[in-house]
Amino acid sequence: MLTLYHAPNSRSSRIVTLLMALDALDRVDIRLTDIPRQDGSGARDPNNPHPEGKVPLLVTEEGEMIRESNAILLYLTDRFPSDLAPEVGAPGRGAYLSWLFWYGNVLEPVYMHRLAGLSHPVLSASFRGMPEAVAYLAAGLDGWAFLLGDRNSVADLLIASPFLWFPEATPDVPAIRDWVARCAAQPCIARSMEFDARSAEEMGLAPA
Template structure:
């Protein structure tokens, strides 16, 4: 059995949305994590070496980092059509977006949000505006990152705009893309479940 270790309203939420899109039979284990605001604590039930999420266990395979998990799951469950497979048109662009998110987008988002986008960091990763320009260039060619069709790349790359909505730029092309992605039944379902779970935890 493939198992995802998940914490509500965290990075692992986008993996849950992906699982919904894939229609995959994956066991989801909810764990607690230390959150940015200081709430929560490491969970001994979480096998992640750093007690973070997401963490995917598939037999002897143990995966962390969303870009890797997305690639692994869309290759393991190819029937949904939301990711080009090896040899298919668009595979290179898809793999590029997985790597771009992990290597550029998230560091730029976090450093900008925390006011830590130092000159050295900007030299290494570019500015927030540079990152937005990369998104815009792709979205000008189609409503989604890979063109006409929604893909797992849209789930991953739109995810920070959902949990840091105030950082969505005042650019209609990007705003409309974020809204389209957020309206997907998979993403909306996970967001509602996360909200309910957080409310239940607050009452406990």
Template sequence: MTLYHAPQSRSSRVLSLIEELGNPPEIKIVEVDIPRMMSGTGKRDPNNPHPEGKVPLLVHDGVEIWETAAILLYLTGLYPQCGLGVAQGDPQRGRYLSWMFWYAGVVEPVIIAHLCGLSHPGFEASLRGLPEVFARLETALAKGPWLMGDRFTTVDLLLHSPFIWAPQITPDSAAIRDWVERCKSRPAAERARARDAAAMARWAA
């Protein structure tokens, strides 16, 4: 099993999960030049097999798994002993999947639109905006320290991640700020950040 990863990118949340698992796949560092890719002038890293030249990409037994939410669900299913997923048949399985797909289908598009200064009535009517996202998080966190209640899951790992790679969007909400800090303070998250910092230092050397 191999994870293709770029340090200090959105792929870092997969690295955090790998640190949680304690049974990491091989990590291959690839380069992703986001500004140049967005302008259409960037060159993709020839060592990265991702179909769009992005990260993360997990390859397991020759099968490529892309998109962060898919990779997180795949790994938590592959390693149920990590306790970060919700198994098939558990009454909370539907809620768990809903949070994961809500992030992919709503939260990240809303955040990207906000960061790019994009606004359109049709987009906002369909996906809403940051205030609605924050309200959903606050409502869930009022019922427990984590989004699934009393235990940390992959849902928390994924949904807190935008406040790491785009901290300027963090709202003036004690519930959300404290939750993000709890997620950041997990030993696995700290190890992932240290691994990324070491990789960046090697690149700069």
């Protein structure tokens, strides 16, 4: 059985959300773990084998560790095929992969730089800025309900996640606001939030 190391209300929450969307939650052993958090709470869990003590971490039956959200999402959608992700060779596979890795390579760094108040020509040249990222996302949604067309996908789950965590950060662009609302309305989002609330209570953590 696969093993997921998960900290409630963290980046690993979107992995739980995907497992629920795939109806594969019972096929993965979820081990709750603590992590150091930005507000100073939490601590590294010695039982978490992630080399940096972070989450998410997925461990295969063979003991191979898979880190980073987009790598885990890609592994799981290949492992459990569904209409949430195009299979290898299917139309839309290229766009799907591009959006998954655009999140980690561009959007999250740009978002974190903005959150930290960092600005430097090297950062702008390497990652672009938030206005460029927002424009790119809006262009990708132009005329479409979701990033891959008329159906929700794992790319939407991943890229919408920071705006679902922090709604006030959602760009004031109609196409993006409406898309975030459609992503938030997916049943797996509410179920994942309920799962995290129960998990946090089980661990004795303060409500998110």
